[in-house]
Amino acid sequence: MNKFKQQGFSLVELMVSMTIGLMISGALIQVMLGNNVTERLNQAVSSVQESGRFIITRLRNDILMTGRYDNLSPDLNRDVDIAVEAGVVQNNPVALVGDFVSGAGIGSIEGANGASDTLVVSAQARTDCRGYKLGYAADEEFYVVNQYFVSGTSLQCRGYDGRVLRGQKVAANNDGNKAYTLLDDVYSFQVQYGVTNNFASQDNSSRPVRFVTADALNALRTAGSQVVAIRIAVLLKADSEVMIDPVPSFKLLDETAYQPTEKRLFKQFETTITLRNVKNFVRSRNI
Template sequence: MSRQQGFSLVELMISLLLGTIITGAVIQVLVSSRVTNSLNQAVAQVQESGRFIMTRLSRELVEVGRYDTVSATIDNSVDVVSEAAYVENHPIVLIGDMANDTTLGSTQEGSTGHDTLVVSMLDSQDCTGSNHGYVDDEEFHVVNHYFVSDSKLKCTGYDGRVLRGLKASAVSAKTVTLLDNVVSFQVQYGISDEAENSTGQAISYVTANDLEGLRANNQQVVALRWGLLLRSYENQVVQTATPRFAVLNEDAVTMDNRHYYQVFTKTLALRNMKNFVRSSR
């Protein structure tokens, strides 16, 4: 009668060890794949958001300072020549500029805060899509206020004529959210030389705190430079190092390692203001 041969204890232990090693390797590959996939999703989300907001801001801000008095679509219920002079000389709204809201204006807040940007232009609607009760496609003095609240980049649109006290409000100002997950929003302003010497080019970039004095010196904003630090949704990634980021002229700040972060910057020449400065020589 033959005896059945089984595995020895040593063979069983070797088999278990090999199985454990293989299982561990498979788990490590799966975890690594999941981490890589999460990082790729975070990068794609942040980059898509960055492309969207930079394109939108570029499209809206390129019109800053525009006022074409010969346009057939301007609502002429006010003195458009006087309004044109005001918009062209106040493309960037500063605190105290608007009679009916003296607190509204562009500000510089530093590394731990967000700048605010308030701009003037001639357009048929504000950044929220509102025409403030004017006839469709009729142009008027638009004022757009860009700011960050609760990590969201927002914009409030105004009728500049109401802000200046030239007419009563027909429609309440609206606010829209442009983008989520905004960590920092910073703005710099490209300043021309004094009007009589200027070619319309920016000779330096300054913050909102410097604009009042430069305006008094007959120097105009002819370019805008803005930067945004965006982050991914929470817990999408785990980074081994704690990242640090600086936006434009601000000091670098330390972020957590549970998000993916990226800085987006853009410099935009304001062609309407460049032409205005050249024509003022």
């Protein structure tokens, strides 16, 4: 006969053990959920940062060449009077509505009531902003007009042959001026223009003395001012389901502060691009 009594846990001991186990499990679940939220937030921040760096770099590379026109370039197509064309490109690097006889509505526009702006710039280049040759030979450069705008929530660009817009030739191989999407989830695209003093000031230097919106450019250009810098701001939404509450408001350039209605992660990016070709042209006129 067994001299020792077999004993187990009492009901109270089992209840206490189960309670402690549940508390530990709950804590572990909370830690796991917190780590998951943190990971998704980090992914969202990384995503929007990557998108912001990409679009700012892309726009900077495109817009940096604004106003470029090299009459001596051996690659420049010479089907038109390039001396006249040089004056058009260099004096009007930022195109305004009404500049073109065959594209009267094409030009830089200030969006109404905080809506996204439209930017249109000109330069001598091998391709337009979409990479199209527009009927020119592979090694030829031509008068390119690039348009940047927001459609829905997509920042897009569309390229034109400046000679077609001026009524000097017929469009060729232009794919119907199909727009090319540069980046999705763009909720605002704002532009300002750094202008020099006018001729009357006797100080029409290559320095921007103030930044204005597109609706002020026509009068300033008529008075002899020149756009020598472009400031751009974009508001992007992260590609993530992370909820942010409350969503902060954002102030892009001179616009009224804007608060997105979606409770998602948004981030704004800004850059100022000096138009070195235009600055050099302005300096040359003062010699």
